[in-house]
Amino acid sequence: MTRAFSAMLRRDLVLSLRAGGGAGIGVIFFLAVVMVVPFAIGPDQKLLSQIGPAILWSGALLASLLGLDRVFGADAEDGSLDLLLLAPLPLEVIAFAKALAHWLATGLPLVIAAPLFGLMLGVEGKASLALAAMLLVGTPAIAFLGLIGAALAASLSRAGLLIAVLIVPFTIPVLIFGTAATEAAIAGTPFGTAFKLFAALLLFSLVIGPVAAAAALRIGRGT
Numbered sequence: 001m002t003r004a005f006s007a008m009l010r011r012d013l014v015l016s017l018r019a020g021g022g023a024g025i026g027v028i029f030f031l032a033v034v035m036v037v038p039f040a041i042g043p044d045q046k047l048l049s050q051i052g053p054a055i056l057w058s059g060a061l062l063a064s065l066l067g068l069d070r071v072f073g074a075d076a077e078d079g080s081l082d083l084l085l086l087a088p089l090p091l092e093v094i095a096f097a098k099a100l101a102h103w104l105a106t107g108l109p110l111v112i113a114a115p116l117f118g119l120m121l122g123v124e125g126k127a128s129l130a131l132a133a134m135l136l137v138g139t140p141a142i143a144f145l146g147l148i149g150a151a152l153a154a155s156l157s158r159a160g161l162l163i164a165v166l167i168v169p170f171t172i173p174v175l176i177f178g179t180a181a182t183e184a185a186i187a188g189t190p191f192g193t194a195f196k197l198f199a200a201l202l203l204f205s206l207v208i209g210p211v212a213a214a215a216a217l218r219i220g221r222g223t
Helices: 002-021 023-041 045-064 069-078 080-085 091-120 125-152 160-187 192-221
Strands: none
Touching (some): 002 069, 002 091, 023 045, 023 091, 080 192, 125 192
């Protein structure tokens, strides 16, 4: 099972990096959000540094949704999904591998880019590192929750917008607790409670995401 999981992870990681520009698209979208918002707010550097974590979290959340329609959609188009449903490897494990590959290709580059983009918004270097640490916990939660929407939309064509509509409400708690924990860490105040809730959301998504996605695929395919 370990060898099959590794093979599935490598396959989906390569496909994620090749499709639609790979990791670069998410980082470019993230950069676009960081560059556009200051034009709307104005040149107030103090205000930008205060709301910088919220801007970065919002940009990271939206960028993480890019490519979710291809997690199961590409396999549904070429018939690979039907073979995966018949594979000896549990569908929940396959879904976990796909979500992990999506995060490695899309979410991890956002975490790496976040400190640099934080400096562009006037967020101090130490605070930017705290933000990156929080994103390292939060972006996998978004990817695994997004897995549910990707599974629901696997049988539909051009379902990218539908996935966003389905998943964004479920990611709001991640945005709330992630921003709260980041702002507390930046201010130097205790953030243990917010971070514990944040970590609990990650563990919840790691469990419920693959299970719910597998159930949605079985129902959608009538198996």
